[in-house]
Amino acid sequence: xxxxxxxxxxxxxxxxxxxxxxxxxxxxxxxxxxxxxxxxxxxxxxxxxxxxxxxxxxxxxxxxxxxxxxxxxxxxxxxxxxxxxxxxxxxxxxxxxxxxxxxxxxxxxxxxxxxxxxxxxxxxxxxxxxxxxxxxxxxxxxxxxxxxxxxxxxxxxxxxxxxxxxxxxxxxxxxxxxxxxxxxxxxxxxxxxxxxxxxxxxxxxxxxxxxxxxxxxxxxxxxxxxxxxxxxxxxxxxxxxxxxxxxxxxxxxxxxxxxxxxxxxxxxxxxxxxxxxxxxxxxxxxxxxxxxxxxxxxxxxxxxxxxxxxxxxxxxxxxxxxxxxxxxxxxxxxxxxxxxxxxxxxxxxxxxxxxxxxxxxxxxxxxxxxxxxxxxxxxxxxxxxxxxxxxxxxxxxxxxxxxxxxxxxxxxxxxxxxxxxxxxxxxxxxxxxxxxxxxxxxxxxxxxxxxxxxxxxxxxxxxxxxxxxxxxxxxxxxxxxxxxxxxxxxxxxxxxxxxxxxxxxxxxxxxxxxxxxxxxxxxxxxxxxxxxx
Numbered sequence: 001x002x003x004x005x006x007x008x009x010x011x012x013x014x015x016x017x018x019x020x021x022x023x024x025x026x027x028x029x030x031x032x033x034x035x036x037x038x039x040x041x042x043x044x045x046x047x048x049x050x051x052x053x054x055x056x057x058x059x060x061x062x063x064x065x066x067x068x069x070x071x072x073x074x075x076x077x078x079x080x081x082x083x084x085x086x087x088x089x090x091x092x093x094x095x096x097x098x099x100x101x102x103x104x105x106x107x108x109x110x111x112x113x114x115x116x117x118x119x120x121x122x123x124x125x126x127x128x129x130x131x132x133x134x135x136x137x138x139x140x141x142x143x144x145x146x147x148x149x150x151x152x153x154x155x156x157x158x159x160x161x162x163x164x165x166x167x168x169x170x171x172x173x174x175x176x177x178x179x180x181x182x183x184x185x186x187x188x189x190x191x192x193x194x195x196x197x198x199x200x201x202x203x204x205x206x207x208x209x210x211x212x213x214x215x216x217x218x219x220x221x222x223x224x225x226x227x228x229x230x231x232x233x234x235x236x237x238x239x240x241x242x243x244x245x246x247x248x249x250x251x252x253x254x255x256x257x258x259x260x261x262x263x264x265x266x267x268x269x270x271x272x273x274x275x276x277x278x279x280x281x282x283x284x285x286x287x288x289x290x291x292x293x294x295x296x297x298x299x300x301x302x303x304x305x306x307x308x309x310x311x312x313x314x315x316x317x318x319x320x321x322x323x324x325x326x327x328x329x330x331x332x333x334x335x336x337x338x339x340x341x342x343x344x345x346x347x348x349x350x351x352x353x354x355x356x357x358x359x360x361x362x363x364x365x366x367x368x369x370x371x372x373x374x375x376x377x378x379x380x381x382x383x384x385x386x387x388x389x390x391x392x393x394x395x396x397x398x399x400x401x402x403x404x405x406x407x408x409x410x411x412x413x414x415x416x417x418x419x420x421x422x423x424x425x426x427x428x429x430x431x432x433x434x435x436x437x438x439x440x441x442x443x444x445x446x447x448x449x450x451x452x453x454x455x456x457x458x459x460x461x462x463x464x465x466x467x468x469x470x471x472x473x474x475x476x477x478x479x480x481x482x483x484x485x486x487x488x489x490x491x492x493x494x495x496x497x498x499x500x501x502x503x504x505x506x507x508x509x510x511x512x513x514x515x516x517x518x519x520x521x522x523x524x525x526x527x528x529x530x531x532x533x
């Protein structure tokens with residue numbers, strides 16, 4: 001095995017996904033804590049603590065106590081290099097989460113034991129399923145009264161569309177929560193509440209000594225023993241090959257706020273989650289152990305560090321080795337790129353990246369020239385695909401309160417559009433700029449960021465549009481005729497792609513009937529619809 005392949009094999013790159021308030025950000029911090037990446041875990045403002053979550057760095061996140069942007073964190077644990085991506089839980093920011101899922105090799109799904117599988121989790125599971133992404137399930141908040149573990153198992157299996165393989169099982173729940181039984185190693189970790197408690201302080205009991213366990217934990221252990229006997233016969237044994245193929249999900253239980261069950265999840269990520277695998281490009285499949293460097297930009301964040309007012313392009317390394325100053329080429333523009341300011345992350349904190357291998361997430365500090373979906377390589381004309389851009393359903397017109405701020409507004413909209421925080425549509429005739437979003441909260445975040453990061457007070461007003469479609473046509477002359485005939489509804493998005501806005505489903509159907517040669521796309525694939533070469 002080559003040195004590049006050996007380094008790639010050490011990588012574990014995964015995203016944490018969940019419905020809002022399932023405890024995803026808390027679990028993220030505890031994973032960092034147990035790996036030694038941070039010394040103290042923060043808390044979201046909803047818990048009225050004085051510290052904010054380490055992975056929630058934007059001011060609006062601190063105010064609302066929710067995650068609205070994806071964060072990247074790298075740490076080492078047991079000889080593995082772990083790249084952890086914390087994603088927004090709120091459905092209004094699902095597009096950002098979908099893009100993050102294209103950059104990872106596995107997903108850690110957090111389920112609230114009191115609420116079960118919720119709507120946003122189901123949508124994210126569907127994305128994982130379509131990509132055959134391996135999923136590890138962690139049922140959180142066992143220290144609270146909630147759903148019965150067997151009911152949760154059935155519900156998760158139904159939502160995933162695949163069997164689960166519990167590798168641990170809870171003994172009791174809520175006020176009677178006594179601990180977790182490790183089904184693989186046949187031992188029980190006894191629960192003791194405490195946010196600052198370390199796992200090495202836990203009491204570990206021999207799981208084969210059933211008489212002692214029954215005497216100490218009574219009805220709770222008796223019920224758990226019946227459940228474990230049932231799942232031992234009714235559920236399939238854990239199959240590593242099925243898990244890696246996205247056909248089975250290992251399942252864990254715990255209480256992240258109490259540091260309980262987190263160590264088992266961290267160990268599972270190292271032991272079970274896959275290293276980087278092959279990545280499909282238009283021309284061929286790229287292997288992680290290849291010598292030549294290649295990567296794809298899956299996220300762009302403007303003003304990540306307010307002190308520097310810069311932009312960071314998050315790049316998933318797909319092959320080879322990155323070193324600062326190496327000669328690279330951007331496939332879309334054919335321009336040379338020699339990045340010298342490249343960083344790795346621990347949420348907002350940056351560290352200089354001296355080297356990176358397949359599976360790593362690095363940030364290229366840039367002032368422009370990179371867009372979402374850009375492929376960067378050492379020379380070969382590669383183009384990775386699959387980065388999603390969904391047609392928005394909500395639209396707002398941007399009105400400037402102070403005309404003297406027009407340049408700041410233009411810059412802010414350009415950068416927010418390029419990073420994918422919101423979709424920006426510029427008219428081909430006229431001057432009224434529109435914003436498009438999946439959910440209402442995106443508009444609120446955009447307005448907040450325009451004001452706090454760019455000093456622009458913008459008013460967002462409703463417009464009579466309810467849908468968008470990116471258009472293409474095999475006949476360039478026909479495309480020109482369509483654009484001219486529908487000038488009032490034609491816009492260019494942040495990447496310069498033709499976009500047609502519609503007022504209703506009937507409006508779209510009528511356009512299709514009148515212009516049969518025009519293709520109307522509900523999703524923009526970077527390789528197919530942006531600035532064709």
